[in-house]
Amino acid sequence: MRDVMKDKAENQLTLAISGMSCASCVSRVERALRAVPGVDAVGVSLASETANVKLRGDLEDPQILVKAVEGAGYGAQVISSLDRLSATTEQAGKARSQMILFLVGLALSVPLMVVSFLSHFPGQGYLLLALATPVQIALGWQFYRNSYRALAHRQANMDVLVALGSSTAYVYSTASLLLHLGHLYFETGAMILTLITLGRWLEAVAKRRTSEAISRLLLLAPETATVIRGGEEVQVPTKEVVIGDLLLVRPGEHIPVDGVVEAGSSAVDEAMISGESLPVEKVPGDQVIGATLNQMGAIKVRATRVGGETVLAQIVELVDHAQASKAPVQHLVDRIASYFVPIVIGIAILTFFVWAIVSPGGTAFSRGLLAAVAVLVVACPCALGLATPAAVTVGTGVAAKLGILIREASALETAHRVSMVVLDKTGTLTVGRPRVTSVVPLEDLPEKEVLRLAAAAESLSEHPLARAIVAEARHEDVSLPEPEGFEALPGFGVSAQVGGRMVSVGSLEMLRRQGVAFNGSPELETMEGEGKTVALVALDDRVVGLVALADTLKPEAKEAVGLLRDQGVKVAILSGDREAPTATIARQLGVDRYFAGILPAEKAAIVRRLQAEGEVVAMVGDGINDAPALVQADLGMALGSGTDIAKETGDILLVRDDLRAIPQALALSRRTFSSIRQNLFWASIYNLAAIPVAATGLLNPIIAAGAMAFSSVSVLTNSLRLRRFKARASAR
Numbered sequence: 001m002r003d004v005m006k007d008k009a010e011n012q013l014t015l016a017i018s019g020m021s022c023a024s025c026v027s028r029v030e031r032a033l034r035a036v037p038g039v040d041a042v043g044v045s046l047a048s049e050t051a052n053v054k055l056r057g058d059l060e061d062p063q064i065l066v067k068a069v070e071g072a073g074y075g076a077q078v079i080s081s082l083d084r085l086s087a088t089t090e091q092a093g094k095a096r097s098q099m100i101l102f103l104v105g106l107a108l109s110v111p112l113m114v115v116s117f118l119s120h121f122p123g124q125g126y127l128l129l130a131l132a133t134p135v136q137i138a139l140g141w142q143f144y145r146n147s148y149r150a151l152a153h154r155q156a157n158m159d160v161l162v163a164l165g166s167s168t169a170y171v172y173s174t175a176s177l178l179l180h181l182g183h184l185y186f187e188t189g190a191m192i193l194t195l196i197t198l199g200r201w202l203e204a205v206a207k208r209r210t211s212e213a214i215s216r217l218l219l220l221a222p223e224t225a226t227v228i229r230g231g232e233e234v235q236v237p238t239k240e241v242v243i244g245d246l247l248l249v250r251p252g253e254h255i256p257v258d259g260v261v262e263a264g265s266s267a268v269d270e271a272m273i274s275g276e277s278l279p280v281e282k283v284p285g286d287q288v289i290g291a292t293l294n295q296m297g298a299i300k301v302r303a304t305r306v307g308g309e310t311v312l313a314q315i316v317e318l319v320d321h322a323q324a325s326k327a328p329v330q331h332l333v334d335r336i337a338s339y340f341v342p343i344v345i346g347i348a349i350l351t352f353f354v355w356a357i358v359s360p361g362g363t364a365f366s367r368g369l370l371a372a373v374a375v376l377v378v379a380c381p382c383a384l385g386l387a388t389p390a391a392v393t394v395g396t397g398v399a400a401k402l403g404i405l406i407r408e409a410s411a412l413e414t415a416h417r418v419s420m421v422v423l424d425k426t427g428t429l430t431v432g433r434p435r436v437t438s439v440v441p442l443e444d445l446p447e448k449e450v451l452r453l454a455a456a457a458e459s460l461s462e463h464p465l466a467r468a469i470v471a472e473a474r475h476e477d478v479s480l481p482e483p484e485g486f487e488a489l490p491g492f493g494v495s496a497q498v499g500g501r502m503v504s505v506g507s508l509e510m511l512r513r514q515g516v517a518f519n520g521s522p523e524l525e526t527m528e529g530e531g532k533t534v535a536l537v538a539l540d541d542r543v544v545g546l547v548a549l550a551d552t553l554k555p556e557a558k559e560a561v562g563l564l565r566d567q568g569v570k571v572a573i574l575s576g577d578r579e580a581p582t583a584t585i586a587r588q589l590g591v592d593r594y595f596a597g598i599l600p601a602e603k604a605a606i607v608r609r610l611q612a613e614g615e616v617v618a619m620v621g622d623g624i625n626d627a628p629a630l631v632q633a634d635l636g637m638a639l640g641s642g643t644d645i646a647k648e649t650g651d652i653l654l655v656r657d658d659l660r661a662i663p664q665a666l667a668l669s670r671r672t673f674s675s676i677r678q679n680l681f682w683a684s685i686y687n688l689a690a691i692p693v694a695a696t697g698l699l700n701p702i703i704a705a706g707a708m709a710f711s712s713v714s715v716l717t718n719s720l721r722l723r724r725f726k727a728r729a730s731a732r
Helices: 023-034 063-071 081-117 124-138 141-152 158-179 186-210 212-220 311-324 328-358 361-378 382-401 409-415 425-429 447-458 464-475 508-513 522-529 557-566 579-589 600-612 627-632 661-695 701-724 727-731
Strands: 012-018 039-045 050-055 075-079 224-229 232-237 246-249 258-263 266-269 280-282 299-305 404-406 420-424 430-441 484-489 493-498 501-506 533-539 542-553 570-574 593-595 617-621 635-639 652-654
Touching (some): 012 063, 063 075, 124 158, 158 186, 328 661, 382 404, 382 701, 404 661, 409 635, 420 425, 447 493, 501 508, 617 627, 617 661, 652 661
Parallel strands (some): 570 593
Antiparallel strands (some): 039 050, 493 501, 533 542
C-alpha cells in the first residue's frame, strides 16, 4: 500500500474516489465515510475526485475507509498528497478513453442518423439495429455498470438516468422491429450515449486542468538526488534521501528536498513558493526549499525535511484539503442533489402516462416515450454538482501559484465578504527589525564620520540596535577600525577606544553618567516625537552626532493599503508598540484608525469590538503572537516564510512575505465566488427550464443529451476562466 500522509495536527487522510458522476454520488460517498467509527468530518470533491477525511483519533487500518466507499458502490484508494501526479495521469487516461469511445460512437451514430432519415427500404430496421448495438455495448457499458452498482445499493445517480433513457429507446426499438409495432428510435439511444460521452471527455479534460497548478508543482520535484556518502557522489531516488544527507545541487538542477546550504553560493528561483520571479541569493546557513531551481553556482545542501515533511508536500496537502472541503453554499446543493434523481425519475414516469392519456391513440406510446426519455436525459444534475467544487478547485490552485494557501473552502466564502482588514504592525507592516533612518552630525563632522565612530564602537555588541548601526556602515562602505577597551552598559549603551579616542554610543542617561554634557537639540526632539530610537554619539567629552533608528515599513506596504482601499476595504493597525511609532506608521500609510500598546491577549478583544460594529474582519499577523486575534477574526491571514507553513495559524497562509498578497487573496476570493454564483445560477436555470420543456415533448432526446453534456462543460469552462486571474488585477 502507498505511504499514507497524515496531517499531524488534524489526523487527516486523503482518498482518490472513482465512479462518481454527479452531486448525488458525492452525498452517498460522504454518508458512507461518516458512518465509519472515528471519522470526524468528510469533504468529497467531484471536481478533483478526492475525499478528505478528518479523524478523531488514530485509525487502525485506513482500508476500513476504502471498504466503506466500496460498500456504497464506488472505488477508493488511500493516497498521499504527492500521489496527486499519478492521479492526474489517471485523469488524463480517462480523458483519452472517453475520447476513443466518443470517436467510436460518432463513427457509428452518424451513419445511423443518415440511414434513419432515408426512405424505407428492405432490411433498413435490421441495419439500424446492427449499427446501434455496438454503440449500446461500447459506450453504454460504463453507464450500465455504474447504474447496476447504484441500484444494487438502492441508490440512483446520473448514470441511472442516462442508462434508463438510452436503453429505453434501444429496447423499445428492438421490440418494435421484431414485433412490427411501428416507430424505431435506434438513432435516439445511440446519439444520447455519443453526445454524453463527448461531454464526459470534455469534462475529464477540464477536470484535469482544474488541478493543473498543483500538477505543475509536483513535476518540479526531481526524481533523483546526488548524495555525498563517504566522499563519493551517489545518485539515489529522491524518496530515499534521509534527514542529515549531504546533497550536491548543480546549476540548472532542482533542489530535491528542504535543507540548509553548507557550502557554495548561488541564486535560487523560488517562484513556485513565493510567486516572485526574481531569484534569491543563497549562502552557507541559508535555508532552501525542495523543488526550487538552483540557477547559478553549485551548492551543498544538508537535508532537513524529506518526503511528506517538505514545504512542497505541505503546500499540496493544504491545497488538496481546501479543494475537498466544502463552501457553506455547497451543503445546500448536496442536499438538493440527493433528492433530485428520484424526483426526476418520478417526473419521467408521470410524463409518459400523461402523454399516453392526452395523445391521439396511435401516437400516445411513442410521444410519451420520447418525452420521458428527454426528461431523464436532460435533467442529469452534473452541472449542479460541479458548480461549486470546480470553481473552488481552480481558485485554490491559482492562489497556490501566487503563494496564497487556503486551508478551507469556507475561507474563500468569508474572504469575499471582508469589510475591514486589521494589520499587525511589527513584522507584518514593518520589517520587524530596527534600521538606521538618519545620521545627523551636531558638529563639523561628515555624516559618514559620525557613522564610522558609532559603528566601530558598536561592532563588538550583539544588541539589535548595534547590529543595525554596523549593518548601515557596511552598506555605506565605511571601513571600521578595531575598537579597544570595549565596555557595554546594559540598557544604556557602549563605550570603546576608537583610534585612541573615547567614543560612547547610547542614551542621554549614559552620557550624563560619563560626565558628557548635552542640553538637547531640535533634531533629537523631532526624532523622538516620531517614535524613533535615538543613539547619541559622543567623542571624548562632547556629543558629535545622532543616529536615529526605527522599524521601517516594508517597501510594498503603502501600495498594499492602497489596493485594499481601491477594493472598498477599510484598514486598521493593531500593535503592541508605543503610541508614537504606531501613529507614525499610520500617518505614513494614510490609515486613520490604529490601536497602540495592545497586549497579545487584548488583540482579540479589539477584533471583537470591530465585529460588534458590524465589520467582517480579516486579521493579518505573524501567526504566533497574533494567534488569539487570528482565531477571533472572521478570517485569519497569516504572513509567514515558505519554510514555516506547517507552523502558521490562520485560514489563509500568505507564503511570500509580501503585503500585496492580502488584496490579491481578497480579489481572488471575489472572483471565485462570482464564478460559483454564475455556475449555480446557470445550472439551476438549466434544470428548471429544461425539464418542463422536455416534459411537454418540445425537446428531442438527442438535443436533450447534447444540452446536458454541454451544461457540465460550460460550468467547468466558466470556472477555468479563473486561471486568467492576474496578480496585478487585485485592485478590482
